[in-house]
Every structure is written in structure tokens, then in C-alpha cells.
Amino acid sequence: MKSGTLTSVKLPADWSVETILPIEFQGQELMLEAHAYRGETDEEQILALVHRDAAKFNGSAPIPVVRVHSGCVTGDIFHSLRCDCYQQLQAALKIISDVPYGAIIYVPYHEGRGIGLFKKIQAYALQDQGLDTVEANIEVGAPIDSRDYGLTARVLADLQMPEIKLLSNNPAKEQALKSHGIRVVERLPIVAMPNKFNKRYLETKRARMAHKL
Numbered sequence: 001m002k003s004g005t006l007t008s009v010k011l012p013a014d015w016s017v018e019t020i021l022p023i024e025f026q027g028q029e030l031m032l033e034a035h036a037y038r039g040e041t042d043e044e045q046i047l048a049l050v051h052r053d054a055a056k057f058n059g060s061a062p063i064p065v066v067r068v069h070s071g072c073v074t075g076d077i078f079h080s081l082r083c084d085c086y087q088q089l090q091a092a093l094k095i096i097s098d099v100p101y102g103a104i105i106y107v108p109y110h111e112g113r114g115i116g117l118f119k120k121i122q123a124y125a126l127q128d129q130g131l132d133t134v135e136a137n138i139e140v141g142a143p144i145d146s147r148d149y150g151l152t153a154r155v156l157a158d159l160q161m162p163e164i165k166l167l168s169n170n171p172a173k174e175q176a177l178k179s180h181g182i183r184v185v186e187r188l189p190i191v192a193m194p195n196k197f198n199k200r201y202l203e204t205k206r207a208r209m210a211h212k213l
């Protein structure tokens with residue numbers, strides 16, 4: 001299937017299920033719609049958390065603010081200081097809960113920029129020896145970034161979000177979504193505070209991966 005056409009193809013009905021997910025966020029209950037999606041393979045599963053405050057819509061729904069977040073077990077769950085993933089996830093939750101219409105599209109199989117947990121830790125070990133995040137991926141025999149946003153784009157289309165404001169510092173992510181037919185009307189920065197463990201990682205993202213940091 002050609003890029004740019006993916007979002008016009010309806011997802012099979014049995015590729016999605018939904019429920020309500022109350023979460024604890026900053027000491028408050030936050031009620032989110034939880035949509036789970038699966039793709040062609042069992043590995044491709046996506047969780048879309050939608051915050052919709054319809055009482056604040058002025059007639060039609062506004063353009064949603066969307067965070068497309070790559071899974072990061074070490075950061076998202078254990079708050080690792082080697083990356084900025086946890087801070088970005090928390091910031092995204094705050095932003096989407098403050099606006100009338102927002103979503104987090106959480107992509108677990110994008111772990112380690114798509115190389116998976118095992119190779120990411122292998123790449124971390126190489127960074128301990130002096131390589132940067134780009135060199136370490138190459139050394140483990142993996143692409144620098146192997147994430148594909150085809151299913152993410154189809155999920156957005158299925159959620160009636162063909163037009164979004166994207167929370168990201170990564171122009172390549174914006175381009176990838178656009179190439180799959182999503183209209184990104186604005187890219188909003190989502191910057192975390194650097195610390196002594198992730199300083200070099202963030203600097204490499206800026207210098208070698210064109211992140212707007």
C-alpha cells in the first residue's frame with residue numbers, strides 16, 4: 001500500500017476495542033477513553049487514550065492536541081534518567097487533560113526507536129563505553145530509527161483525527177505522519193529538563209537527529 005493512502009482505508013472492525021479508563025494523575029481522577037488497536041501482526045498493538053471535554057467544544061470538535069509516544073519501558077515505567085521519555089509522557093498527559101480535546105497514541109512496539117528493549121539495552125551498554133545513541137544503534141546492527149507510523153496514522157484516522165496538533169520535537173515524526181496522510185497543522189514542542197545522565201543523549205538528538213531542542 002502506498003504512503004499517503006493508508007488513512008483512507010477503513011480499519012477492519014475487529015482491529016479495535018474501547019472502554020473508559022480512569023487514571024490517577026497529579027492526585028486527581030482523570031477519565032479517559034481507552035481505544036486498543038491491533039495491526040497486521042500481534043506485535044503491532046497501540047493504545048490510544050483520548051480526553052474529550054465535549055461541554056467545552058464550541059459547536060464542532062476542535063483540532064485535537066496529540067502526542068504520539070514511543071514505548072519506553074525504562075523511562076515510562078521506571079522513570080529512567082537516561083532519556084526524556086517519562087517527563088515527556090507526564091507533560092503530554094498534563095497538556096491533553098487541560099485542553100478540551102487531546103490524545104496520547106502510545107506505541108509499545110516503537111520501544112528503543114523501533115529496535116526493541118533488548119537491543120536498546122545493548123545500545124546503552126555501548127554508550128557506557130563512549131558511543132553516542134546514533135553510533136550505538138549502528139554498532140548493534142540496527143537502523144538509527146526504524147519506526148513506521150503507518151498504523152499510527154490509520155489509528156488517528158479511525159479516531160476521526162485526520163487533522164492534529166502534534167506534541168513532538170522530532171520533525172521526522174511529523175513528516176512521517178504527513179506522508180501517511182495525517183494533516184499536522186502545528187508541531188508543539190515538548191521539552192524536558194536535561195540532567196547529567198541524559199545531557200549527551202539530548203545533545204545527540206539535537207545535533208545528529210535534527211530534533212528541535
Ligand SMILES: Nc1nc2c(ncn2[C@@H]2O[C@H](COP(=O)(O)OP(=O)(O)OP(=O)(O)O)[C@@H](O)[C@H]2O)c(=O)[nH]1
Pocket residue numbers: 068069070071072073082083084085088110111112113114115119120123124133137167168169170173201205211
Ligand atoms: N535505540 C535507542 N533508543 C532509545 C535511546 N534512548 C531512548 N530511546 C527510545 O527512543 C524512543 C523515543 O524516541 P526519541 O528519539 O527520544 O523521541 P521521539 O519520539 O523521536 O521524538 P519526540 O516526539 O520529540 O519525543 C523511545 O522508544 C525510547 O525507548 C537510546 O539511546 N537508543
